[in-house]
Structure formats: C-alpha cells, structure tokens
Amino acid sequence: xxxxxxxxxxxxxxTIETTALNNINLDVKKGEFLSIMGPSGCxxxxxxxxxxxxxxxxxxxxxxxxxxxxNYNSKSTARFRNQKLGFIFQSFHLIxxxxxxxxxxxxxLYAKVGRKERRQRSEQALESxxxxxxxxxxxxxxxxxxxxxxxxxxxxxGKPAIILADEPTGNLDxxxxxxxxxxxxxxxxxxxxxxxxxxxxxxxxxxxxRLVRLYDGTQIQ
Numbered sequence: 378x379x380x381x382x383x384x385x386x387x388x389x390x391x392t393i394e395t396t397a398l399n400n401i402n403l404d405v406k407k408g409e410f411l412s413i414m415g416p417s418g419c420x421x422x423x424x425x426x427x428x429x430x431x432x433x434x435x436x437x438x439x440x441x442x443x444x445x446x447x448n449y450n451s452k453s454t455a456r457f458r459n460q461k462l463g464f465i466f467q468s469f470h471l472i473x474x475x476x477x478x479x480x481x482x483x484x485x486l487y488a489k490v491g492r493k494e495r496r497q498r499s500e501q502a503l504e505s506x507x508x509x510x511x512x513x514x515x516x517x518x519x520x521x522x523x524x525x526x527x528x529x530x531x532x533x534x535g536k537p538a539i540i541l542a543d544e545p546t547g548n549l550d551x552x553x554x555x556x557x558x559x560x561x562x563x564x565x566x567x568x569x570x571x572x573x574x575x576x577x578x579x580x581x582x583x584x585x586x587r588l589v590r591l592y593d594g595t596q597i598q
Contacts, residue, residue: 378539378571379405379428384437386423386594397423399594401437407538410565410572412582415591421575422543424591428573429541430458442538459488463532467544469524471516477503477527478512484535502530506560522553529560533570540564542574546581558584 386398398420405411413421426432427439430446438445442461446454463484471480481499490498503509506526516524525545532540542561546554558581564570574585582588590598 378407378409378442379403379573380438380440381428382438384424384427384434384439386420386427386432387435396594398427398434398591401596403589403596405571405573407571408565408569409587410562410574410585411587411589412574412576412585413589413591414576414579414582417577419591420594421591425541425543425573425575428539429462429464430454459484459535461538463535463537463540465525465528465532465540465542465545467547469516469521469528469548471524471527471531473516476513476515477508477519480516480527481512481531481534484531488535498534499530502534503527505533506530520553521549522556525549525553525557526560529557529564533564533568537570539571539573542572544575544577546576546578554578554581 381401381403384398384401385396388395388397401424413424415421423432427434438447446457449457478499481502482495485495485498500509500512503512506529508523508526508530511519511523516527519527545561546557549557561572561574562584565572576582588598589596
C-alpha cells in the first residue's frame with residue numbers, strides 16, 4: 378500500500394541545513410498495522426507527513442496504493458489524499474464551532490458527497506466508535522478520549538484504504554489510550570484497513586504487526 382525508496386528530507390534556510398530523514402526504504406503491506414518509534418526530533422512525524430502527501434521528499438520516491446504522486450498538481454494531490462487517506466492527530470484538530478456530526482462530515486463535504494449520504498455515513502462512523510448518542514454535542518463537551526474517537530470517526534468516514542495516526546494516544550490517560558487503541562485494532566482486523574502509527578508508547582507499539590525505529594532521521598530497525 379505504501380512504498381518508499383531512498384527517501385531523504387532536508388530543510389534549508391540561509392544559514393543552516395537540517396537533515397530530517399536520510400535514505401529511508403520502507404514498504405507497508407495491505408492490511409498491515411505498522412508503528413514507528415523513536416526519540417523526539419528523529420523524523421517520525423516528517424515521515425508520516427510525507428506518507429500522507431502533506432510534505433514532499435527532497436530525494437527519493439513515494440508510491441501510495443501503486444501510484445506515484447510525484448507529478449500530481451496540488452488539486453490532484455488533494456483529491457487523491459481525500460480518497461485514499463484518513464488522518465488522526467494527537468491534538469484531535471476538531472473544529473470547536475461545529476458539532477460532532479458536522480466535524481465527522483467534513484471529508485465527505487470536500488469529496489462532494491450528497492447531504493443525505495453524508496449524514497448516514499457520518500452517523501454510522503460515530504456509531505462504530507460508540508458516540509452516536511453524542512453527535513449533537515460540541516468538542517468542548519467531550520473528554521479527551523471521546524474527542525479522539527470523533528477524530529477516528531472522521532478519519533474512517535470516507536472509507537480510506539490507509540489511516541495515518543500521529544501519536545493518537547499521546548494526550549490520553551492509559552485507560553482512554555487503551556480504548557482508542559482497541560478501536561484502531563478493530564478497524565485493522567475487521568475492515569482490513571492499513572494503519573501507520575507514530576507513537577512514543579512501547580506498549581501501544583507492541584500491539585501492532587510491525588515496528589520501525591528511527592534515530593536522527595535514519596531507520597535503525
């Protein structure tokens with residue numbers, strides 16, 4: 378589902394050059410649940426952003442579901458991202474002025490799905506994470522664990538082939554973190570969704586199919 382070859386990422390300013398990733402080679406199979414670990418600043422989130430087409434490599438190639446996006450323009454990239462990828466972030470990124478149902482509907486709105494279908498699919502996504510009874514609530518009325526479940530519902534509502542999760546349990550206590558992790562594991566097993574997760578938590582990484590470690594931008598495992 379994801380193939381990365383000889384990938385490097387360098388950030389440059391007028392006075393300094395910083396290598397965020399150095400010669401990464403990685404294949405993620407369909408239906409795999411892969412975790413990426415490493416110390417802060419090692420390039421984990423940079424790698425995830427490149428997988429998610431939110432950033433571009435300085436060198437090397439990225440293929441998603443057999444397609445190279447190197448020649449895509451910004452509009453084509455955004456369309457491909459909307460169709461193929463779902464994102465879960467540590468800080469939830471919910472829109473506070475929208476209720477939960479409207480937050481979950483957003484990817485379908487961008488995909489120009491009709492209103493009736495948007496509503497049905499969003500309600501189903503919220504039901505799958507146990508929050509259908511809260512769909513009229515606003516983010517400020519939810520706990521951290523509930524907000525992350527909303528973020529998962531938003532990530533899966535478009536039925537993406539791949540979910541990219543950046544520290545999805547990082548802002549949660551252990552009980553809520555385990556609850557969120559169980560939802561991700563169920564998605565992976567039942568829906569055969571490919572998941573790549575960045576985490577600092579070794580216990581969470583231990584529940585996934587495979588672990589990749591980064592150190593100073595280099596893949597060491």
